[in-house]
Each structure stands twice: as structure tokens, then as C-alpha cells.
Amino acid sequence: MNTSQFPSHVTLVDVGPRDGLQNEKQAVPAADKIALVHRLQAAGLKEIEVTSFVSPKWVPQMADNAEVMAGIARQSGVRYSVLTPNLKGYEAAATTRPDEIVVFGAASEAFSQKNINCSIAESIARFEPVVSAARAAGIKVRGAISCAVGCPYEGEIAPERVALVARLMAEIGVQHVGVADTIGVGTPLKVQRALAAALQHYPLAEVSGHFHDTYGMALANVYASLQMGIHTFDTSVSGLGGCPYAKGATGNVATEDVVYLLHGLGIGTGIDLDALIDAGQFIRASLGQPSGSRVARALLAKRG
Ligand code: HMG
Ligand code: MG
Numbered sequence: 367m368n369t370s371q372f373p374s375h376v377t378l379v380d381v382g383p384r385d386g387l388q389n390e391k392q393a394v395p396a397a398d399k400i401a402l403v404h405r406l407q408a409a410g411l412k413e414i415e416v417t418s419f420v421s422p423k424w425v426p427q428m429a430d431n432a433e434v435m436a437g438i439a440r441q442s443g444v445r446y447s448v449l450t451p452n453l454k455g456y457e458a459a460a461t462t463r464p465d466e467i468v469v470f471g472a473a474s475e476a477f478s479q480k481n482i483n484c485s486i487a488e489s490i491a492r493f494e495p496v497v498s499a500a501r502a503a504g505i506k507v508r509g510a511i512s513c514a515v516g517c518p519y520e521g522e523i524a525p526e527r528v529a530l531v532a533r534l535m536a537e538i539g540v541q542h543v544g545v546a547d548t549i550g551v552g553t554p555l556k557v558q559r560a561l562a563a564a565l566q567h568y569p570l571a572e573v574s575g576h577f578h579d580t581y582g583m584a585l586a587n588v589y590a591s592l593q594m595g596i597h598t599f600d601t602s603v604s605g606l607g608g609c610p611y612a613k614g615a616t617g618n619v620a621t622e623d624v625v626y627l628l629h630g631l632g633i634g635t636g637i638d639l640d641a642l643i644d645a646g647q648f649i650r651a652s653l654g655q656p657s658g659s660r661v662a663r664a665l666l667a668k669r670g
Contacts, residue, residue, distance in 0.1 A: 371593060371594075371595055372592050372593070372595075372633060373592065373595060373596075373597035373633060374633060374634060375597065375634045375635070375636075376592075376597045376598070376599065376628050376634070376635055377412065377413060377597060377598045377599075377635075378411065378413070378598075378599055378600075378621055378624060378625070378635055378637065379411075379414070379415060379447070379574070379598065379599070379600045380406050380411045380413070380414050380600075380601060380603055380621050381415040381576070381600045381601070381602050381607075381618055382402065382406070382415075382602040382603040382604070382606045382607065382621070382649065383402055383403055383406075383414065383415065383416050383417065383434075384415040384416060384417050384418055384428070384448070384449060385415065385600070385602055385606075385607045385617075385618055386602040386603065386604075386606025386607035386617060386618070387399065387427055387606060387607070387649075388425050388427050388428055388607070389427075390427055390606075390653060392653070393426075393427070394427065394652060395652075396430040396433045396434050396437060397437070398648075398652045399417070399430070399434045400434055400437040400438055401648065402603070402645060402649045403416060403434075404439065405641070405645035405648055406603060406642075407444050408641060408645075409637055409641035409642040409644075409645050410635070410636045410637040410638050410641070410642075411637060411642075412443060412444055412445065412636065413445045413466075414444060414445070414446055414447070415468070415600070416434060416446050416447065416448055416464075417430075417431040417434050417435060417448050417449075418431065418448060418449030418450075418451075418455075419431050419448055419449065419454075419455035420449060420455060431448065431459070431462070432458065432461070432462050435448065435459075435462035435463070435464070436462065445466055445506075446464055446466070447464055447465065447466035447468055447508065448462070448464045448466075448467055448468065449467070449468045449469075449470060450467045450496055451469070451470060451482050451492070452492045452496065453492070453495050453496055453499070455496075456499055456500065460499070460500075460503065464505060465505065465506065466505060466506040466507070466508055467496070467500050467505055467506075467508070468507075468508045468509070468510055468544075469489075469493040469496055469509050469510070469540060470482070470509070470512060471486060471493065471509060471510070471512070471531055471534075471535065472486065472489075472512040472513050472517075473486075473511050473512070473513050473514050473517075473523045473530075473531050474512070474513040474523055474527070475520070476517060476519035476520050477512055477513045477518070477519060477611070478512075480519065480611045481512065481611040490534045490535070490538060493509075493535075493538055493540070494538045497538050497539045497540055498538075498539065501541075506541055506542070507539065507540050507541050507542070508541065508542045508544060509535040509542065509543045509544070510543075510544045510546050510576065511531045511535070511544065511545055511546055511564065512546045512548045513546070513549070514527075514545045514546055514547060514552075514564075515547050515551060515556045515557060515560050516547070516548075516549055516551035516552065517549070518548075518549050518612050518613060518614075518615070523560075525559040525560055525562065525563035526563065528545065528563035528564055529563035529564070529566050529567065532563065532564045532566065532567040533566070535567075536568065541572060542568070542572040542573070542574065542598075543564050543567075543568055543572065543573055543574075544573075544575070545557075545560050545564050545575055545576065546577075546578075546600075547560075547577045547578055547584075548578060548612050549578060549580055549612050549614070550577065550578035550580030550581045550582075550583060550584060550615060550616065551580070551581055551583075552577065552583060552587055553583055553586070553587070554583075554587055554589070554590030557575070557587040558591070558594060561573060561575065561594055561596060562594070565594075570594075570597070573596060573598075574596065574599055574600060575587065575591045575596055575598075575599045575600070576599070576600040576618065577600075577619050578607075578612075578615050578616060578617065578618055578619070579605060579616055579617060579618065579619045579620070580614065580615050584618070584619030585619060585623060585624070585627055587619075588619065589627070592631070592633075599619075599624060600618060601618055601619050601620065601623075601624045602617050602618035602619070602620065602621060603620070603621045603622070603642065603645050603646045603659075604620055604621075604622065604645075604649065604650050604657040604658050604662060605617040605618065605623070605657070605658025605659050606618075606650075606658065616658075617658055620646075620658055620659035620660070620661065620662065621637075621642060621646075621659075622639065622643055622646060622657075622659040622662045623659050623660055625637050625639050625661075626639065626661040639665070640665075643657075643659075643661075643662045643665055643666065646659060647662070647666070
């Protein structure tokens with residue numbers, strides 16, 4: 367078997383505190399969000415998506431963004447990112463000293479309207495001053511391309527749409543793009559085509575996979591991405607989450623499940639799986655929910 371194309375190390379960005387919690391109806395105390403970030407960094411996560419600076423009317427769960435950012439005892443070598451949809455969000459975020467900001471667009475016009483209330487072209491125009499300001503301040507800029515394989519409103523999305531948004535993001539100075547399967551409909555070949563489209567405008571190190579696991583395909587899609595050499599993935603501890611503007615979409619692929627897969631393939635992550643499982647148990651206990659990670663459930667059963 368030829369696995370020489372696999373990366374030797376993979377970086378996981380835990381998006382649980384943001385993507386994971388944004389969809390929870392019950393208010394999660396800021397202290398629990400902060401404690402979750404602490405547990406994730408203690409487990410070895412080097413990139414954590416903490417919160418978003420969006421309208422609290424649209425996403426009430428993220429209204430405590432500044433409080434959460436202020437409460438984190440930062441660990442050196444860890445990158446803390448936040449979502450900023452527009453200049454207002456960026457200005458609020460900047461006071462909290464994020465290491466990275468995320469502008470989030472979509473490969474589908476309908477989803478762009480539902481999620482951020484503007485067209486794809488308008489979103490790029492809104493992102494442009496955000497990207498300039500962030501880069502001038504030395505803050506890294508990531509872009510998310512939602513609905514990169516399928517859209518809840520438009521159905522299947524052609525890879526050309528992904529290439530177009532990747533090009534538009536590259537033109538305004540976005541340094542990294544995440545290819546997002548928002549509703550988890552992707553299967554490996556479709557995901558590879560979407561990634562290949564992004565790779566027309568970004569190098570391998572600056573393209574990541576962001577796969578929601580609604581149809582149970584996310585691990586297969588991670589594997590297919592690894593075959594292309596992709597070595598950065600957004601994952602969510604215990605599989606928390608979903609998008610408020612993609613009805614029925616479940617959480618991101620669980621970080622625990624991806625860590626188990628990667629370690630089984632001999633690929634390093636720097637993450638301690640047991641400590642990660644404990645982080646997942648902590649937040650699920652706060653929510654009163656069982657873990658969404660198969661690996662966590664299996665290993666917890668073994669712990670007895
Ligand atoms: P809008 O209504 O078009 O904005 O919303 P506006 O500029 O017309 O302003 C309307 C009001 O919102 C004003 O307040 C603004 O001050 C306020 P009012 O005068 O009515 O009191 N406002 C803000 N407040 C706080 N922070 C801001 C902000 N901007 C305006 N940044 C907006 C546009 C983008 C703000 C809105 O549509 C929004 O907040 N959407 C939320 C989108 C969101 O958070 N979605 C989930 C995250 S994305 C995701 O999950 C996908 C991802 O995981 C990848 C994937 O899986 O696909 C990344
Ligand atoms: Mg997402």
C-alpha cells in the first residue's frame with residue numbers, strides 16, 4: 367500500500383467553542399466556554415476557534431465574545447481565531463487581540479444571503495477592508511467557503527463556484543481558505559474536486575477541510591483530503607455543533623474521531639486523545655448531552 371502521499375503531521379483547528387456552541391439553544395455560560403478552551407489547549411490543540419463577532423440578534427450564543435476572549439489564559443504557541451463578517455465585527459474583535467480572524471463567504475448565493483444577508487460579490491466587498499485592516503495589524507486572515515459541495519437551498523454546487531470564491535478571496539488578500547461542507551452531503555470524490563478547485567488559487571499548506579458530519583461521510587472525506595496532501599482540518603471536540611442557517615446540519619466531524627484516525631495512520635497531531643476526550647466530556651456535561659464522538663464513547667466505555 368502506498369501511503370507516501372500522506373502528510374506526516376496534521377494540524378487540527380478545534381472549532382468547537384465557536385461552530386460547536388453557536389447552534390446551542392441553551393445559553394452556555396462564558397466560564398464554561400473559557401474552561402473548554404483551556405482544556406483544549408491542555409490537550410495539545412494549537413489552533414482554537416474561540417468565538418464570533420457577529421450580530422447577537424442573529425446568533426445570541428456568541429454575544430459574550432469579548433468576555434470569552436478576555437477570560438482565556440493564553441498559552442504560547444496556540445493560535446486563537448474568531449469570526450468577523452464585516453468591519454463592525456472586526457473592530458470589536460481587534461480589541462480582544464485574536465491571532466487570526468476568519469471571514470466567511472459561500473460558494474452558493476442563496477446561502478450567502480441566508481447566512482450573512484448579502485450576495486457573494488457584496489460579501490467580498492465587505493471582507494476587503496476587514497482583510498486589509500487585519501493584515502496591517504499583523505493578524506492572519508482565513509476565509510471559509512461554505513457550501514463548497516452542496517447547499518441546503520441550491521443543491522449540488524459545482525467546483526467552479528469554489529474556484530471562483532477562492533480566487534476572489536485570494537485577490538483581496540485572504541491568506542488561507544477552508545473548504546466547508548456545511549451540510550455534510552459531500553462524498554470523497556466531490557470533496558476532492560472542491561479542494562482541487564481551491565488549490566487552483568492557494569498552496570497546499572493554505573487549504574483546509576471543514577466537514578460537517580451530517581451524513582456520516584466526514585471521516586471518509588478527511589481520508590480523501592489526506593490523499594491529496596491536505597494537512598489542516600477544522601474539527602469539533604465531541605462533534606459539537608451545526609450552523610443556525612443550515613437546518614438539520616449536524617456538528618463538525620469530532621476531533622476525537624479524526625485524532626484516532628490520524629494516529630492509526632501514523633500521522634502526528636500533538637494531541638493527547640485522553641485529555642481531549644475529557645475536554646469533550648466537560649462541555650457535554652455542561653450541555654447535558656452525550657458525546658457525539660464514536661471514539662470518545664468507545665474509549666469511555668473501556669474506561670468503565
Ligand atoms: P445585517 O443585518 O445585514 O447587518 O447583518 P447590517 O450591517 O445591516 O446591521 C444590522 C444590525 O446589526 C445593526 O444593529 C448593526 O449594528 C448590527 P442595529 O442598528 O439594528 O441595532 N451588526 C452587528 N452587530 C454585532 N456584530 C457585528 C455586526 N454587524 C452588524 N459584526 C451580519 C449582517 C453578517 C452581521 C449578520 O447577517 C450576522 O451576524 N450573521 C450571522 C452569521 C453567522 O454567525 N453564521 C454562523 C457562522 S458561519 C458558519 O457557521 C459556517 C462555517 O462554520 C463554515 C461552514 O460550515 O460552512 C464558518
Ligand atoms: Mg461550520
